[in-house]
Amino acid sequence: MAALLKDKKGATVVTYALLLPVFVLLVFGALQVWKVISIKQSMHLGAYQAVRYLSNEGRNLPSDPEEWEREAEKIARRIVARELAKGLAGGDADFEVIAHIENPEMPKCDWLFSVEVWLDLPWSIVIPYLPSRDMTLSERKSSYIECPSGWTPIPEGPPY
Numbered sequence: 579m580a581a582l583l584k585d586k587k588g589a590t591v592v593t594y595a596l597l598l599p600v601f602v603l604l605v606f607g608a609l610q611v612w613k614v615i616s617i618k619q620s621m622h623l624g625a626y627q628a629v630r631y632l633s634n635e636g637r638n639l640p641s642d643p644e645e646w647e648r649e650a651e652k653i654a655r656r657i658v659a660r661e662l663a664k665g666l667a668g669g670d671a672d673f674e675v676i677a678h679i680e681n682p683e684m685p686k687c688d689w690l691f692s693v694e695v696w697l698d699l700p701w702s703i704v705i706p707y708l709p710s711r712d713m714t715l716s717e718r719k720s721s722y723i724e725c726p727s728g729w730t731p732i733p734e735g736p737p738y
Contacts, residue, residue: 614699614715616666621673621695621717624661628654628693629719632677636691636723643682643689650677654693662697673697680720687725694718 632639632650639649655675663669673695680690695717701710 610701613666617662617697617699618715620661620665620667621658621697621715624658625693625695625717625719627661628657629721631657632691632693633721633724637687637725641686643679647677647679650691651675658695667697671697687723689723690720691723692718692720
């Protein structure tokens with residue numbers, strides 16, 4: 579019996595057999611978290627660029643708030659799709675974009691608007707005995723429509 583207790587052959591194999599699944603789950607879990615962070619960053623950048631574009635060019639869209647929102651959603655969808663296609667979400671990402679004016683009763687140049695983006699992301703790593711849930715990522719950015727203030731530069735003339 580004492581000889582069996584002193585024999586340590588196979589202990590390393592047992593250790594690896596117990597730790598390897600944990601290590602594999604950690605690696606693939608980290609990859610999944612990295613993917614989610616990368617897609618969230620693409621959504622953030624797309625929403626930011628859409629809001630920035632609409633802030634500069636929104637004054638050229640229709641003056642009716644509902645028409646403005648429809649046109650803004652088309653523009654924002656195109657910009658967000660371009661950014662998501664560059665990232666890990668790929669070009670076939672299924673996302674929703676909503677452009678909303680917060681204060682439509684104000685003059686157009688004072689409109690505060692927001693662009694919201696939602697993306698349903700399936701959880702691709704299956705861990706035994708743990709429920710896998712899909713997640714919904716969201717991003718919201720807000721800005722005002724920028725309009726010229728009416729300031730005009732001083733006309734240039736002779737230096738004296």
